[in-house]
Amino acid sequence: MEKKWQELKKRLKEIYDLQSVISLLNWDQNTYMPQTAGGARGSQLAALGRIAHDKLTDPRLGELLEELDGQWPSDSLEADLIRAAKREVDRETKVPADFVSRFYQNTSETYQAWVAAREENRFDKVAPHLERTLELSREYAHYFSGFDHVADPLIDRADYGMKAKELQALFGKLRKQLVPLVEQVTAGPEVSQACIKQHFPKEKQLAYAKQLISAMGFDFNRGRLDLAPHPFMIRLAHDDVRITTRVNEEDVTEVLFSTIHETGHAFYELGIDADLEGTPLHTGASSGIHESQSRLWENVVGRSRAFWQAHYPSLQAAFPSQLGNVSLDDYVRAINRAEKSLIRIEADEFTYNLHVIIRFDLEMAMLEGKLDVKDLPEMWRSRYQSDLGISPTDDNHGVLQDIHWYADFIGGMFQGYTLGNILSCQFYEAACRVHPQIPDEIANGNVSTLHGWLKENVYRHGSRWTTTELVRRATGSEMTIAPYIAYLKRKADELHLGR
Amino acid sequence: MEKKWQELKKRLKEIYDLQSVISLLNWDQNTYMPQTAGGARGSQLAALGRIAHDKLTDPRLGELLEELDGQWPSDSLEADLIRAAKREVDRETKVPADFVSRFYQNTSETYQAWVAAREENRFDKVAPHLERTLELSREYAHYFSGFDHVADPLIDRADYGMKAKELQALFGKLRKQLVPLVEQVTAGPEVSQACIKQHFPKEKQLAYAKQLISAMGFDFNRGRLDLAPHPFMIRLAHDDVRITTRVNEEDVTEVLFSTIHETGHAFYELGIDADLEGTPLHTGASSGIHESQSRLWENVVGRSRAFWQAHYPSLQAAFPSQLGNVSLDDYVRAINRAEKSLIRIEADEFTYNLHVIIRFDLEMAMLEGKLDVKDLPEMWRSRYQSDLGISPTDDNHGVLQDIHWYADFIGGMFQGYTLGNILSCQFYEAACRVHPQIPDEIANGNVSTLHGWLKENVYRHGSRWTTTELVRRATGSEMTIAPYIAYLKRKADELHLGR
DSSP states (O other), X not given: XXXXXXXXXXXXXXXXXXXXXXXXXXXXXXXXXXXXXHHHHHHHHHHHHHHXXXXXXXXXXXXXXXXXXXXXXXXXXXXXXXXXXXXXHHHHHHSOHHHHHHHHHHHHHHHHHHHHHHHHTOGGGTHHHHHHHHHHHHHHHHTSTTOSSTTHHHHXXXXXXXXXXXXXXXXXXXXXXXXHHHHHHTTSOOOOXXXXXXXXXXXXXXXXXXXXXXXXXXXXXXXXXXXXXXXXXXXXXXXXXXXXXXXXXXXXHHHHHXXXXXXXXXXXXXXXXXXXXXXXXXXXXXHHHHHHHHHIIIIIITTSHHHHHHHHHHHHHHSHHHHTTSOHHHHHHHTTOOOOOSOGGGOOTTTHHXXXXXXXXXXXXXXXXXXXXXXXXXXXXXXXXXXHSOOOXXXXXXXXXXXXXXXXXXXXXXXXXXXXXXXXXXXXXXXXXXOTTHHHHHHTTOOHHHHHHHHHHTGGXXXXXXXXXXXXXXXXXXXXXXXXXXXXXXXXXXXXXXX | OHHHXXXXXXXXXXXXXXXXXXXXXXXXXXHTOOGGGHHHHHHHHHHHHXXXXXXXXXXXXXXXXXXHTTXXXXXXXXXXXXXXXXXXXXXXXXXXXXXXXXXXXXXXXXXXXXXHHXXXXXXXXXXXXXXXXXXXXXXXXXXXXXXXXXXXXXXXXXXXXXXXXHHHHHHHHHHHHHHHHHHHHTSSOOOOOTTTSSOOOHHHHHHHHHHHHHHTXXXXXXXXXXXXXXXXXEEEETTEEEEEEOOOTTOHHHHHHHHXXXXXXHHHHXXXXXXXXXXXXXXXXXXXXXXXXXXXXXXXXXXXXXXHHHHHHHHHHHSHXXXXXXXXXXXXXXXXOOOOOSOGGGOOTTTHHHHHHHHHHHHHHHHTTSSOGGGHHHHHHHHHHHHHSOOOSSSTTTTTXXXXXXXXXXXXXXXXXXXXXXHHHHHHHHHHHHOTTHHHHHHTXXXXXXXXXXXXXXXXXXXXXXXXXXXXXXXXXXXXXXXXXXXXXXXXXXXXXXX
């Protein structure tokens, strides 16, 4: 038995190493790779992908998992590890190789068509490709028999164990609360953002971002911050977690909040128990839990008045001519301005989830066969009108804005963002229940108690548990929108954003 | 047959991709990897190494090579490719896995002992490890039966086809010419290097190095220049060749000549025919040929008065307070100063090969059993005294200075440097014979004719031919030291370095 266990761990470690190398190839491609090397990089990624696939679908690995399954108590680390490994093997085995190649072929064509469609600002140019993506998404689901809803296997890819029905109910409740709240906060006079929309030199912004996340506890001996076209976090090893950011010289908030956001993701991966390295448990539990950490640090902490009470003086010192005469309150109001807008990634905390829920609902409707791809732009406009009171007059500001459907599946693409927002407040509230001093500490520039609670209750367990189970263990209750709604209402009141 | 050929190419391409990924892991480790990630990186490298080994020793690959061998004319590209692949497979197959692991174990221990020995400045602390390295080096050779000299299989690793006897004869002749030449050039009054040994800010040095190699034709769309503790060149793909450099803020020549040196290596790899990508021919022919290109660009071109006639104004513009009042002639004399010294990597063009030949001869003596490891420091001192007229009083300035023997084999470690110096002049002379305008063009900042000749006659052929064959094809004659000696004598005269 011990021998088989060691063989299993050895095989899993090799797969883990291969996946880490694939992460390095991706990181490099997005940061430092010379621009003409894309073709060769694709070939390297494909080679590693094939090898990792072969290792994951090696019959001997399946045998070992079968033989070892059930040998430990079901709540033991060993059982959790075997469960996670079986899930990964399962996913790699159930989907036929010919589907994978058809899918990648379609993705590549669809992505190119999307780029061209955006140039012409015409959804109809990419619609036939998206129809094929929808077919392939349904086909993918059917490789996983026994689902309740056709979207469930797609949701499982990012948020294992969450069900479409449950999310529809949760998001429905949230939407009902958000629509009037958005009305309220956007009814008052417009908050000025002039102070953050000045010229801020790139190098200084980057230097300040490094200084800020250092002060928050990001360990540059175990990670890096680099520039990339799109901010992301990627783990190469327990002691090698890299984040990227981008700089807008005319808006200092882009580097600040994208960096803090990715730092939240990095805190999670850096906080996983070192013992789990080399196993499939050494990763975040789900996209929802991951996003809860990026959002917690970006918004609940990073957009709070308390946080900037501690850090605004250093920001002013870095940019004296821009911010020297701007008060803390004006700055905090500027970084929290609520606005009805058309673009998800530019949305504030109040409106953000409405953007997400629209996409989630449209995904579900397409998968359920209730919405044709050709009718998507019209339905998009109608939902924006009803939820946000505005609607796009062109496709680039509507249905063509997000890459997700055009570079991956339809289904399971968006729920993580809103789950993350909901959970960011549920976790924060649970931490503050045990340590009521957390907000005061944040105002003094000390996030170590909060960090410690998150590490102990969330980070260190990696992907041992499902989202639902982790939430239950960490907070003592089921997932709930109450803390999130309370947080938004309190924020609206405190900042006098609406009246 | 065509089917088998395609299968062969596919298998070789996969191995090539894996080797490229290993190169990326190494590049990253030396440039941007967070400092605590070394353990994980070792594990990733080991995993990829094992997989590449498995692919190279797959019996099916051997079968294909056997079946396809002899099916094309022996001077065809196909035959060259099969020959190169067989050589690589051979090397990977003949050496037993248990030797490889004993060797790596010894290397790791020896390297650590060397670091400790340097701290104490005591060779005897590492000597027992080096004895083991010598045994292992001999053992390695014996896996390749039929050699003339025990060093031949070790030399083959870097300079395939070169024989110890032939190198001993060549280097003996060279040494005879160099010893009196060094006497001559170091006899005159000391040349001042004050102009290059001022404070030059790091960022400006790096910016100038980029500007300079751009002007020389280094294509940043196909490559990069980064900082690293030790300058090196590494190829990740036909369109992805990266070099690193280092900056000494108190000596501007370190960044200049290490960058030009690595650019020479990069020109070679970037100039290989794109058609060879994905095959074992898509690499430099040997360490000697590779070094001929780094040395040609660094020294023959980069330390010439003509080159700085074109570029000194831009260097002065980059550093006006340091060099604004320094004449071109004073600068050129400073960067060419000859001096008897103890450290190889700081040596000038006149003395450099004497350092190398000493090491080469000592390697040979150890392998032949004529020199015991314990007597190495004494023999080192005696050779420095006889060849350079000076000798180290401690081990750090003597036998402990170079990493090579302490991190690899004894044998085959040094000959490439001197072969490179010899060939740099033989190639340059051949190019100028066809294009006599090359020196004038260089003085006008134009290296395209030289570059074109090198690409056509050396670079584009990759590793199709052995060193000897390539020299014959490119220059029309056998390898000869005459152009190199003529070059050094001309340089000594022109610069009035000695009298």
